[in-house]
Amino acid sequence: MRELSLHILDLLENALEAGASRVELAIAEDLEGDELAIVVRDNGRGMEQQTLQQAVDPFFTTRTTRHVGLGLPLLAAAARRCDGDLVLESAPGVGTEVRAAFRHSHLDRAPLGKMADTLLAFLLYKDGSAPELHYQHRVGVQVFELDTAAVQAELGDIPLSHPAVRGWLHDYLVEGEAELAARP
C-alpha cells in the first residue's frame, strides 16, 4: 500500500470485525531512535494460538466471502522490508494487539499519509456505530490525541457520522496532524 495510514485503516477494520467496543491506536515516531511504531489494541473477541499463527499467512482467512486474507501479510512484508517487524498478541475473549515497527529513515518506508482520512473512514463505519477510538500520534516530544468517547459525551445522541460532526472531525484531525508536522 502506498501509505502506512492505509495499512492502519486495514488494522482498524480488523478490530471492528472482531467486534471490539474500544480500540486504541498509537503511532510513535522516535526520530532519535530512528523508529516508527504502530500499535493497534482492541478488546474484540481475540484469537486462539493456532489462528494467530495463521494470521500472517495470505492464504488463510476466517471470512466466507473470499479465500485470501492479505491485510496482515502485506503489513508484515512492508515492516520487514524496512528493517522492522510485525508482532501479534491475542487471547480469546480479551482482545488483540498488533505492533508494527519500521526504521523511520528507511528508503522503502511508505509515508504515513492522510491519517485524518483513515480515522474518518473508520469512524463512519456502519452509520457511526464504530467502536470508541483512542488515537495518539507522537512525533518526538509532540503529541496529538483524540478520544472519541470524549467527543461522543459532548454530542449526546448525535452520531459521529452526522454531516456536521464528520466535517468537524475531519478539520480537527487535519489541523492536529498539521501541527505535529510543523513542530518536529
Next chain:
Amino acid sequence: MPKLKSIEDLKKVREQAQRDLKVRTETGTRIIVGMGTCGIAAGARETMHAILEELDRQGIEANVTTVGCIGMCSKEPLVDIEQAGRPRITYCNVDPNMVPRLIEEHLRQGNVVYEWTMGRVPSEGIGQGS
C-alpha cells in the same frame, strides 16, 4: 463557516445537528463505501474523501458510511447509493474522478448512471458485509 477545532466548539456543532437530525432521518440518503483490505488497496478511502468533498461543495446532505468486504473484490471500490423509496444501486470501480458526475446525476437529478452500475438489490440486501 469558520474552522472549528476545539472540543468546546463541538457544542455549536451539536446544536446545529440537533435542529436537523429529524429531517434527515426521514428523508435520508445513504452512501455506502466498501472499506475492506480490497477496497482500501483499490483506493476506497480516496473515493470516500471525494464523496464527502463533493457533497460539501454541492451543499447536499447525505449520510456516508463504510462497510467491510462483501466478496466482490475485483469490482472495488464499491459504492452503494440508497434513497428512501428507491432501489439500492451498486456502482463498481468508483474512482474519485467519477464522483462529481455520480453525485450530480444520481443524487441531484435522480438518474441512475447505468454504465457504472453493478446491479440493483433490495435495500436490506448486500453491503452489510461481514
